[in-house]
Amino acid sequence: MSALNQSTRRRLSNLHQTPSVWEGDRRPISGLTDDDFEDNRGGECIVWVDGVEGVVRGMEVVPSEMGPEAIVRTLLKAMEHPQSPATPARPQKIVVRDREIQFYLRGVLQDLDIAVEYAPELPLIDELFRGFQQMASGRPPKIPPKYADLLMEKSYQIWEAAPWEVLADHQIISITLNQWDIETLYVAVMGMMGMEYGLLFYRSLDSLKRFRAAAIAEESFEQMEEAFLGQDCLFITFESLSEDEDADDEEIDYADLPVSEIQPNFGTINPFEGMRPFLYEEEAIALYVAIEALQKFVQGSARQLSAETLPKINKRLRITLPEETGSQETISIQVSTLPEFEAELLQMMESAEFDDEDYDDDDDDDDEDLSVPLREDVVPKDALKSLDIIPWEKMASLRKSVDYYQHQDVKEAGEGMPVVLIQTTLPKGKALIEQIKADGGLKGICFNPGEDPFADENYDLGILQAENGNMYLFGEFSQDDALHLVAKKKWDQRCKKTQGYCGLIIAKGLTGAARGNPQPKDMIALFETRSLSVKELGLGLLQLMSHFDFE
Missing domain, CATH: 3.30.420 (Nucleotidyltransferase; domain 5)
Structure with missing residues (x-):
């Protein structure tokens, strides 16, 4: 024009x-x-x-x-x-x-x-x-030029070390520096849930605790913003260089990206300065030493940190200052776990959940349907689910190679073990495993009938039941889907041959090369369990209103 x-x-x-x-x-x-x-x-x-x-x-x-x-x-x-x-x-x-x-x-x-x-x-x-x-x-540079290459190199090293694979965000590590006007930094590791990756180095436990309390309380946006800016910490966060702005964040797990596509960001948050996206010299060298100490601590204590209960660990590490500081002095750094503080954070979370349950119970006493907990938020919605079979000759090695194994005295009959395979990202897979373990293990797998009376459609609802009675929806399969009907028929036949024994496999690699075709090395958990009948599950026909409800 x-x-x-x-x-x-x-x-x-x-x-x-x-x-x-x-x-x-x-x-x-x-x-x-x-x-x-x-x-x-x-x-x-x-x-x-x-x-x-x-x-x-x-x-x-x-x-x-x-x-x-x-x-x-x-x-x-x-x-x-x-x-x-x-x-x-x-x-x-x-x-x-x-x-x-x-x-x-x-x-x-x-x-x-x-x-x-x-x-x-x-x-x-x-x-x-x-x-x-x-x-x-x-404007000052994001990182003082003298330390820029040094800190970037260290940030990529800690990314590859992936401390979030062994530490949850409530498992706090203390790093005592006694240098650069900092006595102790308290590290919170973000990333086990596969949402945000980074390290927060708090200057005090009170600052950390106040922010967690505000987050747990689910306060208003203004209150959360005030709590966020009230933190006192150094931070390093990681983002994708090639992230599509239109992509759904839930489908992206940075852990599956090559390191060349990861961008570290540095800064501080202080109640009087707010958030500052750059570091001064003393902050940069303090952050470098703290990351170095955390990396050595995690690598040297990985087996202990992977335990179900965080043990008390105290280590004194020797860190040599880089030549960029003008001194190659070796300093002593004390690094420790804080299981007592972890218990305090968990207690805060449990108290909040208990309060929410009390509120819900008061409001919904007349709703008998809620007496049976069927949760849709445990199995990741973007996970790939399939019905498969693992030949018996491969089961022995799989039982040894997975990170978590739930044993049953399985009758080996037929071609192999019928399994439900759920492929998701590593952090989300670990979270699913922890949820099942927390609920006492996996009691059984059931395909329960469901219907949408408005669309005149029928479904098989894939449900996992934990030993404590909790149930997790893992899939809605249309009974008009010919492929599902064939897979479901084979599932029933195979379970009959094994006298009801089956398995749940949780695999990683949702966004990597193994997407849709996980190999044994991608399988991180095997739950041997039972195939439950609709009568054993006891839900009856479920109807889809705004969500599946009891008829």
């Missing part, structure tokens, strides 16, 4: 025309704003300035590849909806420093009585961008 449509020209013509000259330009934004704003990378800033009033009437950041229409859009906003304190108006003349833009605007703005001229320099805009550059150059 080379000209405005008639209605737009008529609307602009009705604006009051002032005897002013506006300057307009588009310039690369690189180096002018904080690199933390991803949308600004590789973009351009379009600006329109009133030369008489000396005010910015319009400013937009756009992708570099966007065509000349973008500068027109910003100009129209500057006329009709200018930035305060300017009022809507039409200029008498506009000046640009690009010949192509000049000719383009002449064609677009015809019949609006606006002169479009060229000038090699735009004094007001030049001054504005000089100010931007001065502001940008005054």
